[in-house]
Amino acid sequence: MVTIVDYGSGNLRSVQKSFERLGHAALITSDPDRVAAAHAVVLPGVGAFGDAVRALHDRGLVAPLRSHLLADRPFLGICMGLQLLFETGWEGGRHEGLGVLGGDVVRLDVPVGNKVPHMGWNTVSWRSAIHSKAQAGLSGDDWFYFVHSYVARPTDESVIAAVTDYAGPFCSAVSRGRLFATQFHPEKSQAAGLRLLQTFLESV
């Protein structure tokens, strides 16, 4: 059973149904007690960094999420769920994130002629040195769906599990212990996305 954290950031059914397709039950909850008791937590999310942080605080979800992460229990972050791991987000002012990874989240800085949001299908280069099992079964030929205007800048480069090229490289996945998070949306990335979720489930 995986537990999908609902903090009002939109439709979570696509994430839930992806796990169901893989034969795995997934609970959607905004209950801090359930998150605190969860074995494997999935933190999805779209929208703005500040709104997301406020929504987590309003629902009392910050403490159980931080405990879960600091205890190195299985965790998958998706899109905003990756960005929220960092100390600081700069979208619409300065906001404090969950702070379990050092670094900040900044607007994509690309030369004129490259559009922001970075929207559509792109590939990822997995770093060979990462410890996460999530790279198993994945290759650089896989395409994933991205839709975001901000990117994470980890201070500790060893947490960078993958980079993606958009007029220069950016951090498209992070990994540390049993923490794994992607800037892209595996739940919207057809077969490649399901393979990634499968490898996450196998590591749980």
Place this chain on the structure above:
Amino acid sequence: MLAKRIIPCLDVEKGRVVKGTRFLELVDAGDPVAVAARYEAEGADELVFLDITASHEGRAIMLDMVRRVAETIFMPFTVGGGIRTLDDAVQLIHAGAEKVSINSAAVRTPELVTAVADRLGSCATVVNIDPKRVVREGREVWEVFVNGGRVPTGLEAVPWAQEVERLGAGEIVLTCMDRDGTRDGYDLEITAAVSKAVGIPVVASGGAGCAGHLADAIEFGKADAALAAGIFHFGECTIREVKELFQARGIAVRPALHHGHA
């Protein structure tokens, strides 16, 4: 490298795909869920559903369709047509759409674009712009029309595109009315002018008659994606053929699927 997107657009009326489809092998070729699954299997990068039902009852049918499509496919899709209020947009996103696209209401109530972007994020906020070449006081202008090309607005395409970006839109679907339905190719001049004038992605729309037209929209129209309806629905070309042509012309593309789909 980010792939240029190929996007089939489906017109939906009362929950049914209209304007035909080539998928004769489907049990129900008018079922949006079945057609969406078929395009997903062919390697479409996104889908657009355009609700051409105007009535209030149509909204409920559309929401139900969006839920059923979201339940079936594992790829993003946009829903447009008749979005007038923030609540309309929120309901569609909560039903499972990745993005909503706002057309006439963006002209009538520009603050709606900002409200949707604030609530759902710029990434989920698409504005449709439908320009037509008209002569005003001896000068050709690219005037924005609404209500399916029937009502002139006095706005010009390029400054209006810059305005919707400022209002918070994260993407523009640009349907050049002079070409729409002609199969003569996209209006590359207007498309390139708009795409170069904004920092957000622009989807070319209107006029696709063959695979080469979609490649032209990217290469010469500077579009980030190409949308087409009839040529895909009637089988003039497949998404795979378009992708192979993109590859041959050196345009970044996500290859058509080789090992089945989700």
